[in-house]
Amino acid sequence: MDNSNPKTPLDEIRIQSGKERLCSHFTQLVNSNPDKAIDYINDQNLSFTTLFLLKEQLKNPDILENLSPRNQIALETTGEILDKDGKITNIQHTIPKLIHLIKSTLIWILKTGSKDDGLDDNFDKLLDIVAIILIKVFNELDLLPLILDIIFKRYKEGRLIHDLVWAFYESRDPNCLFLIGKRLRSENMKEVELACDLLKFIPGIDIKYKTNKDYLYFNFINWFEENRSFLYFTGESFQQGCNPIPYAVSLEAKYLCETIPTNSQNIYGTLSSKEFGKIKDFNSLDDSSRDLLASFSCKMRRKNIHWWNSWINKSIEEQLRIARIRKGGI
Secondary structure (H helix, E strand, O other): OOOOOOOOHHHHHHHHHOHHHHHHHHHHHHHHOHHHHHHHHOOOOOOHHHHHHOOOHHHOHHHHOOOOHHHHHHHHHHHHHHHOOOOOOOHHHOOHHHHHHHHHHHHHHHHHHHHHOOOOHHHHHHHHHHHHHHHHOOOOHHHHHHHHHHHHHHHHOOOOOHHHHHHHHOOOOOOHHHHHHHHHHOOOHHHHHHHHHHOOOOOOOOHHHOOOHHHHHHHHHHHHHHHHHHEEEOOOOOOOOOOOOOEEEOHHHHHHOOOOOOOOOOOHHHOOHHHHHHHHHHHOOOHHHHHHHHHHHHHHHHHOHHHHHHHHOOOHHHHHHHHHHOOOOO
16 A cells, blocks of 8 residues: 655645644635645645545635546545445446546545545545445456455454455456465464455365464465366355355366356356267266366366366266276376
């Protein structure tokens, strides 16, 4: 949540003297030198937090009509979110030129505002919904590390994280799990605890092992590297229950060694009629046999694709016989 931009005069006052001094100083400046006040508030390096705290002072018509497009959009978005329970209507249908400005403004809000997360409930609610819009509407996956930083910061402070976790998983990108997995080796035990809680649907990830960070990470990375291409987003979140499984392994995809397409839960749209037949035979097996075949198929293909091509074209019974014989090693 680092921001390398130089601090503006208004940001300096807020950081050093607090909200009340900021508001009184800006009000005095508007009265004594409105042009300077407008220059200060429109400074490109201004943080969103300062704009947010001055939103009442900015209702002055002489100031409001001279705000930069970024500041106008930021204030309008803030009003929409705080006054209408976060329902930003038809944002994806806005004209393309304005959409670009909206996106850049929302990124500015999240990046500069994240440093002051915890300012007050409305500010945090605003950050949550801006994060959700940036992920769900604009697919800004580069912001996932920042969103995860906020999640872990809030957890360590004993604050609510469910909405942000939901936004994070709504990226529908299995690679987001790797960002969490890295926290299993954190020096901060609270971070290890949260990482375990978020990843507890993965075999071998349990908070009871939190003092054995290498063991936890080993279990995670082995599972993730084996299954990354076959993971799909289920839509489950902490808002629906205390033990969500946000990502699951498609055994069908793993068996055929086919990557799950983005935003899909299956591989059916990519299969030939012959492959559909293989999936039908595969799904006729019991769960343990399907687990065995999927794992065996994946490992064999990675070791020797020529062996795999021969094996995958045998009958399902013969595939299973070979997999059981060679269960101890491929």
